[in-house]
Amino acid sequence: MNRLQVVPLLDVVRESHHTTSYRFRADIGGEPGQFVMVWIPKHDELPMALSYLGPVKGFTVRDYGDATHALMSFRPGERIGIRGPYGNAFRLEGEELLVVAGGVGMASVVAAIEAFVQQGAHITTALGARTAEELLFVDRATAAGETHLATDDGSRGFHGLAPALAERLMDRHAFDLILTCGQEKMMQLVVDAARKRDIPVQASIERYMKCGIGICDACAFDDRLVCVDGPVFTGEDLVASEDFAKFRRDKTGRRIPV
């Protein structure tokens, strides 16, 4: 069992419009792609990808609901609960990597970008968001390798969706591994484009969770669990999936459209 640790926030960093990172010291390990359950006292406990690894860890949150909004008022020194890390990790099974991230999905892959460059991989990132202000971790991606930007409104970089930009990059360069995280419909385009070119792909999936440890069945994804069998799934898994980009479970366990 993985005991909950209550830790003070070391810093709170505004990363982009709508997103904020919360960093803390905790001796919990962690691999790129893994997540922690974050207890926001009096509000909720939510799964959050580790966007910072190392002695100082962190997660990056989009302000989208009551609990994440409450978290916005937390200041350095205030305490939160952390348990984990949980789930599987991205695997470095190639040398020429393309990372395709959309919006806050970048928070799930940015640690992999940095770790895999350290391990000798060459990384190109196609980073998308709705607007220029919502592009996340442009600086970290740029420091790690070639970075191409896309915005839905054309306010910065390629005018369009990240998968369309990524497909152009795939046609120009021979990648041997693609990592992706973002909205599921977007990831489906990336998976399809990668499969068409026979490039292996790993995608990080998000689902509502209660336990994070493989027992409550809240994050059921086909007959698998996002918390222990994922959150990273392969292109083969996703092509065979009846749920990917189509269905998720609500808090009652009902299967509803994504």
Add this chain to the structure above:
Amino acid sequence: MVSLETEFAGIKMWNPTMLASGFLDETGGSLLRVYREGAGAVVTKSIGPEPREGYANPTIVELDVGMLNAVGLPNPGMVEFEREVKIALEGGALVIGSVFGKDAAEYALVAERLASYGVPAIELNLSCPHAKGLGTEIAQSLDAVQEFTRAVKDAVDVPVFPKLSPNVSNIAAYGIAAEKGGADGIVAINTVKAMAISPDLKMPLLANKYGGLSGPAIRPVGVKAVYDLYDAVDVPLVGVGGIVSGRDALEYLMAGASAIQIGTALATGGLGVFDRVKKEMSSVLEEIGAKSVKDVIGVAHE
């Protein structure tokens, strides 16, 4: 070769391990997966008449000795659950339907519905607040245990197994009440009431403040409950609480259980726990010269 087959109340299982209610049992895919991983039967999440979200997170707390939970009976409701049960049944799983409700009539209604989907038995989750406002759970009122069991028995033709709570002074009396209500078997035990507090934050960890303790810490409590029930009632017993290994399972069988359930061990040992429990059970049975699981049921009373 030791036989792991067991049979009770007309339910035949190829091995005595079952998935406990509340674990990987809200979706057909998970129920079937656990069955295919080696469980002899799987019990569904407790299903009510309407969809229910359950409590806010945190709903579980991991402890050194087990797990604390207050999930609050989330479930998709009996209508929506048909899809899930059928996926598991059509895949060949032996599925027992767990039900709850706000009164005896609701228990009967949901049990009837699940039975109509084809489940061969019904388990009653009696650890719900008592609707008549007695300030207790159903499982803490002798009259309610008998009444609710009877209501479900009258509504369905399949065997009915009330699941008893350890949060009473004398569980055997509740077993007798269940038996009077027509129970075909008894499942024991549900979780033990418990709480965890964060000293740093000066507040309970669970959103619901308190919850139920499961895992290795409660195994001796469960074994004693089964032992006492075996002396008190004639119906078969299913033992549950803190089983991680084959030896743990044998404690329950020797106390008097005809089958056992596993839940929390899935968090620490994954789905392989069913095979590990069976393997160890077989080798210990062989060492002690028993030919079959059936040979050791209740032997600790001799």
